[in-house]
Structure formats: C-alpha cells, structure tokens
Amino acid sequence: MIAQTAPVHATPTTRPPAPVPKRRRRKPSLYRTLSRVLIMLIVIVQVYPLAWLFLTSLRTEQDFATGDPFALPSSLTWENYARAFETGDLGRNILNSFIVTMGANVLIVLLGMMAAYAIQVLGFRFSKFVRGLFLVGIIVPVQIALVPLFIDYSTVNLLDTYQSMIIPLAGFALPMSIYLFSSFFEYIPRETYEAASLDGAGPYRIFGLITLPLSLNTVVTVILVNSIFIWNDFIFANTFVLSEELKTIPLGLQNYIGAMGKVDWTATFAAVCVTITPLLLVFLVLNKAMIQGLESGANKG
Amino acid sequence: MLPNRSRTSVLVFLLPPLLLYCAAVLFPILQSLFLSFFSWNGISDMEFVGLANYVRMLTADDIFWRSFFNALIYLAICLVLQLGGALVVASLLTSLRRGRELIKTLYLLPAVISTVAIAFLFVRIYSIDPVGLLNQLLHWVGLGSFERAWLSDVNTVLAAVSAPEGWRFTGLYMLIIYAALIAVPKELEEAAVLDGASKWTLFTKIRFPYIRPVWITTTIMATTYGLRGFDIPYLMTNGGPGQSSELLTTYMYKTAFTSTDFGYASTISVFIVIECLVAVGLILFMLKRKADS
Numbered sequence: 133m134i135a136q137t138a139p140v141h142a143t144p145t146t147r148p149p150a151p152v153p154k155r156r157r158r159k160p161s162l163y164r165t166l167s168r169v170l171i172m173l174i175v176i177v178q179v180y181p182l183a184w185l186f187l188t189s190l191r192t193e194q195d196f197a198t199g200d201p202f203a204l205p206s207s208l209t210w211e212n213y214a215r216a217f218e219t220g221d222l223g224r225n226i227l228n229s230f231i232v233t234m235g236a237n238v239l240i241v242l243l244g245m246m247a248a249y250a251i252q253v254l255g256f257r258f259s260k261f262v263r264g265l266f267l268v269g270i271i272v273p274v275q276i277a278l279v280p281l282f283i284d285y286s287t288v289n290l291l292d293t294y295q296s297m298i299i300p301l302a303g304f305a306l307p308m309s310i311y312l313f314s315s316f317f318e319y320i321p322r323e324t325y326e327a328a329s330l331d332g333a334g335p336y337r338i339f340g341l342i343t344l345p346l347s348l349n350t351v352v353t354v355i356l357v358n359s360i361f362i363w364n365d366f367i368f369a370n371t372f373v374l375s376e377e378l379k380t381i382p383l384g385l386q387n388y389i390g391a392m393g394k395v396d397w398t399a400t401f402a403a404v405c406v407t408i409t410p411l412l413l414v415f416l417v418l419n420k421a422m423i424q425g426l427e428s429g430a431n432k433g
Numbered sequence: 434m435l436p437n438r439s440r441t442s443v444l445v446f447l448l449p450p451l452l453l454y455c456a457a458v459l460f461p462i463l464q465s466l467f468l469s470f471f472s473w474n475g476i477s478d479m480e481f482v483g484l485a486n487y488v489r490m491l492t493a494d495d496i497f498w499r500s501f502f503n504a505l506i507y508l509a510i511c512l513v514l515q516l517g518g519a520l521v522v523a524s525l526l527t528s529l530r531r532g533r534e535l536i537k538t539l540y541l542l543p544a545v546i547s548t549v550a551i552a553f554l555f556v557r558i559y560s561i562d563p564v565g566l567l568n569q570l571l572h573w574v575g576l577g578s579f580e581r582a583w584l585s586d587v588n589t590v591l592a593a594v595s596a597p598e599g600w601r602f603t604g605l606y607m608l609i610i611y612a613a614l615i616a617v618p619k620e621l622e623e624a625a626v627l628d629g630a631s632k633w634t635l636f637t638k639i640r641f642p643y644i645r646p647v648w649i650t651t652t653i654m655a656t657t658y659g660l661r662g663f664d665i666p667y668l669m670t671n672g673g674p675g676q677s678s679e680l681l682t683t684y685m686y687k688t689a690f691t692s693t694d695f696g697y698a699s700t701i702s703v704f705i706v707i708e709c710l711v712a713v714g715l716i717l718f719m720l721k722r723k724a725d726s
Contacts (some may be wrong), residue, residue, distance in 0.1 A: 162523055163632065164528060165530070167525040167528050167529070169522075169524065171525050171529065171536060174518070174521075174522055174540075174634075175536055175539050175540060178539060178540050178600070178603075178604065179462055179539050179556055180543060180556075181543075181555075181558060182542060182543070182546070183670070184566065185550075185554055187434055190559075196563065197694055199561050200562065200569065201557075201563070201564060201565060201566050201569050202565075202566065202569060206633045209655065211659070217686070224711075230678045237593070239667070242447055244450065246446045246447070246449060246450055246582050247446070247447060247451070248451035248698075249446050250443050250446035250447040252448075254443050254445075254446065255438075256443045262447070262451070263461070265454075266454060269454065269458050270657075271653075271657050271710065271713055272458065272462065272707055272709065273657065273660065273661035273682070273702075273703060273705055273706065273709055274464055274661060274684070274707065275661060275663065275682050275685060275702055276702045276703070276706050277457065277458065277462075277465075278466050278594065278689065278690075278702075279459040279463035279465060279468065279689045279695050279698050279699055279702065280464035280465055280468070280685070280699075281457070281461055281463075282689075282690075283475070283695070284461075284464075286707065296573045299453070299456065299457050300458075303452060303453050303454055303456065303457020303458045304458060306450060306454050306457075306458075307451065307454075309526055310450070331611065334438075334442070335438045335442040335446075335693035336442065336445075339446070360519060360544060362543065363547070364546070364547035364548060366547065366549060366664045366668075367663055369453065369513065371690065381547060381549075382548065382549040385547070385550060386549060389648060397557065401553070404550040404553060404554070407547070407550070408545070408546050408547070408550060411545050412542075412545055412546075415541075415542075415545045417591050419538045419541075420461070420534075423537055423538070423541065423608055
C-alpha cells in the first residue's frame with residue numbers, strides 16, 4: 133500500500149544469521165546483558181499465560197479454586213478433558229472451522245491471483261482505478277458490513293450457512309492478497325511473457341503455465357497469513373450463525389459459559405487447549421514460512 | 434500489457450474477484466450509507482429521516498461520545514503496547530547473537546490464539562476470587578493495596594480490556610519492524626560507530642530514518658486494527674460495567690443486534706469508517722511531513 137517506497141524488500145530469513153561485528157568482544161557489556169534480561173522478561177510475559185493455561189487445564193477443580201495460581205498443580209488429571217468433550221461438540225467445531233478456513237482460502241488465493249493477473253500482467257485502461265478500489269478494502273473495518281450483510285442474507289436465505297461466513301471473510305482478505313500477488317508478479321520478467329506470446333500462448337495458457345506455477349511461494353504466504361485470522365474469526369460467525377451444527381471453534385468455546393453465567397473453568401481451559409492445538413501445530417511446524425510471510429508481506433505493503 | 438490479450442480475457446480474470454469484493458465489501462459500504470438516513474427496526478417499513486440519525490449521534494447521544502473517547506484510549510493503549518513494545522524488542526533482538534528465531538516464534542505465539550480463548554484467559558488473570566495471576570503478582574511485590582477485581586472496577590476496566598489486544602499482536606509488529614531493522618546497511622551503522630555515535634544517536638539518526646516507510650505502514654496497520662477492535666471487550670465485559678469499557682464497535686453491534694435499530698447502527702458504522710480514513714490520512718500527513726523536513 134504505502135510502503136512501495138520502502139527500501140527494504142525483506143529476504144531476511146534466507147540470509148545466514150546476520151554477522152554481528154566483533155567490536156564488542158572486549159567486555160561483556162552492560163548494554164548486552166541488560167538487553168538479554170529485558171528480552172527474557174518480555175518473552176516470559178508473552179509465553180507464561182499460555183503455559184499457565186495448559187497447566188490449569190490439568191489441575192483438579194479443587195486445586196484451581198483454592199490454590200496459588202502460580203503454583204504447579206498438586207496433582208495432574210485428564211478429567212477436565214473428558215468433561216470438555218462431554219460439554220461441547222469440539223470435533224464438530226474444529227471441522228467447521230476447517231471447512232470455513234479452506235473455503236475462504238480457496239477464494240482468496242484463486243480470486244486474488246486472477247485479479248492481480250488482470251491488473252498487473254494483462255493491463256487495461258482503468259487498471260489504476262480498479263487497483264485503488266481494491267486497496268481501499270485494506271483500511272475499511274469489517275464491522276461496516278455486518279448490518280447490510282445480515283439484511284441481505286436474510287432476503288436470499290443465506291443466514292446460518294457456511295457461505296455466510298466465507299463470503300465476507302474472503303472479501304475482506306482479498307485486497308491484501310491482490311496486493312501481495314501483484315507485488316510478486318512485478319518480479320516476473322516481461323520477456324518470459326513475450327516469449328510465450330510469440331509461441332502463440334494466449335492469456336489463459338500463460339496464466340496456467342507460467343504465472344501460477346511461479347507463484348507457489350506467494351500462495352503459501354497468503355494462505356498462512358490469512359488462516360490465522362480466519363480460523364479465529366469471531367465476529368462474522370457470531371453474527372450470522374445460530375445453529376449448533378455450524379458453529380466454529382470461537383463460538384463453540386462460548387458454550388462453556390453455563391446457563392447461569394457459571395463457568396467450569398478447568399474444563400473450559402481444557403477445551404481451549406484442544407481447539408488451539410491444530411493451528412498451533414501448523415504454526416510450530418511451518419513457523420519459518422509463516423514468519424517469512426508476515427515479514428515480507430508487511431514490508432512490501 | 435500482454436500483446437495478444439483480448440477484452441474478454443481481461444473480463445474473465447477480473448470479474449469474479451470484483452464480484453466477490455463488491456458483494457462483501459463495496460456494496461455493504463454503500464448500503465450502510467443508505468441505511469444511515471433511515472429509521473428501521475428490520476420488520477416495519479423503513480422511514481426516511483434525513484440527517485436525523487447523524488444529528489442524534491453527534492449532539493444528543495452521550496453513550497456515543499463516551500464510546501468514542503473510550504475507543505481512543507483503547508487505541509492509545511494498543512499502540513503503545515504494540516508499536517512501542519515491537520520497536521523495543523526488535524531493537525534488542527538485533528543485538529542478540531543466538532536464539533533470534535526461537536524468540537521470534539515465542540513472541541508471535543499469542544497471535545495464533547483465538548480471541549475467545551484469550552478473553553477466557555484474561556478473565557482469569559484479572560480475577561480476584563480465586564486470586565488471579567495479576568493480583569497474586571501484586572501481592573508478592575508488596576503492592577497488595579492495588580489488588581482489585583480489575584474488570585468490575587470502572588477505573589481500570591478500560592485498560593484491562595485493552596491490554597490483551599496489545600499483548601496479542603505485538604509479536605506481529607515486532608516481526609515486521611525487525612525485518613526492516615536488519616535490512617539497515619551495516620556500513621552505515623559501522624561508520625556512525627566509528628564517528629563515536631552513541632547507541633541512542635545510532636538509533637535516532639541512522640536506524641529509525643531508514644525504517645521510516647515500514648514504520649508508517651505498521652502504524653497504519655496497528656491504528657486501523659485498533660479502531661476496529663471488538664472481540665475482546667465484547668467478550669470480556671460486553672462494554673460494562675455501565676458504559677465504562679464500551680467502544681464504538683461494541684456500541685454499534687449492540688444497537689444493531691440487541692436494539693435492532695439498523696438505521697442508527699449504520700450511522701455509527703459510517704462514522705467508524707470515516708474515523709479510519711481520517712486516522713490514516715493524519716498518519717500519512719504527519720509522518721510524511723517529518724520525513725521531508
């Protein structure tokens with residue numbers, strides 16, 4: 133968007149860990165020690181609550197209600213997990229989140245690539261204007277769409293469907309996807325296209341045989357970055373979905389607030405642990421790719 | 434432009450994405466604008482009321498103004514935690530020799546977790562009975578007098594619902610700023626060090642100007658995300674107690690789906706969009722001007 137002027141085109145993770153000049157060898161400097169301590173402290177603040185969440189899910193209810201919250205559990209129990217699976221339909225919720233995430237990602241990648249191809253590669257008279265129109269979508273808050281979509285959905289009977297979540301999730305993510313794909317397409321040399329054209333390939337074949345295979349890395353980036361937000365979407369699901377069978381993870385978790393506002397906390401925390409596991413695993417396995425995607429994505433735009 | 438492209442081929446590639454974008458984003462914006470001039474509860478006939486909704490919002494609605502100022506405080510807290518925290522950690526990280534990748538991963542961890550889970554977690558962190566993490570910590574460091582039910586106290590609730598949002602995304606912005614910082618040419622920094630520049634001068638005179646474009650982007654991202662913040666306050670306190678943690682977004686949501694006042698809710702959401710556009714304009718204006726001077 134703005135940072136087209138950015139001098140950095142991040143390729144940080146591909147280079148070896150930046151060589152630190154040896155100028156500070158003489159003494160273990162105060163600055164360095166201090167910054168280490170500070171980093172450790174901040175990392176603890178970031179990570180401890182999550183570790184605590186997990187520990188609590190293994191505590192007995194008794195221990196949770198009376199004990200010192202920082203203490204290690206006096207005894208470990210899996211009972212909370214059993215209760216968590218009894219109370220809610222966690223498997224169903226995870227499946228629904230998966231369906232919505234997949235559906236939205238297919239649209240975001242495919243349509244984003246097509247739009248970027250039309251704007252950046254094919255080119256047409258009003259391409260600048262259309263590009264600008266899409267980019268506005270990066271700034272616009274999603275809340276503006278809630279009331280109109282709710283009304284439109286109820287007229288066309290789309291309320292309480294997977295599509296009701298997928299459409300706005302994909303629509304609002306599309307601008308960033310188009311932006312990432314067009315910045316990537318800039319790097320594909322024009323000669324490649326011209327050579328293919330001379331061989332008689334039309335725009336469709338060029339898209340399928342050149343552009344698509346070349347952009348696989350960007351596809352991975354776009355999917356990873358969007359999945360974090362879509363998997364965890366609360367606002368669209370909460371507004372458009374009512375029936376139990378369609379509830380995604382964020383809505384499913386809300387079921388753990390009991391009828392009287394009383395919460396079975398240890399079971400709830402067990403449920404939270406179960407539902408964050410899929411995305412957490414993906415994140416930990418692919419974190420290099422994901423981090424690279426986030427870094428490059430924003431440093432380009 | 435591709436030499437043998439045809440008008441149809443452009444349309445084939447452009448129309449599907451444009452249709453989705455119009456259906457999900459552009460058309461709803463226009464529809465909100467349209468609805469904001471009506472009074473409508475979703476069932477009875479729509480009644481055209483002209484600017485009455487806007488007049489009511491700007492002159493006669495105390496909750497609106499309360500939510501507006503709350504939203505600004507919420508934004509300020511998020512920005513300090515996210516951008517300030519991100520800049521500090523990213524700078525510290527560049528001075529580290531080992532373990533950078535590990536710290537980046539750990540730091541980003543909260544961003545992967547859903548807001549509902551985070552809301553549950555923080556309700557327990559703030560709680561007083563049973564004693565939550567925060568109150569226990571205060572007790573240990575001898576600040577026991579500050580122990581309180583953070584979410585029921587009208588003086589602390591707004592800060593208490595803002596902090597989790599800041600906590601959640603600071604890792605994201607840290608990554609972006611870190612990537613920009615390590616792209617600062619080493620020769621520039623070394624030359625400055627040879628000239629006897631202190632760490633602070635090095636940062637203000639070399640590093641920061643160099644990453645300014647990225648800083649502008651991150652500021653815009655953080656600001657627009659801050660202004661549309663909704664999930665955590667809605668889930669933790671639903672705007673309460675009273676209106677002490679009500680944001681424009683939660684107020685709009687309740688107006689629309691609890692009071693089913695679709696017209697007035699649309700007026701508020703039009704305001705939120707304008708607010709975002711103004712904020713982005715201001716950021717560009719201020720940061721770009723500084724860059725030129």
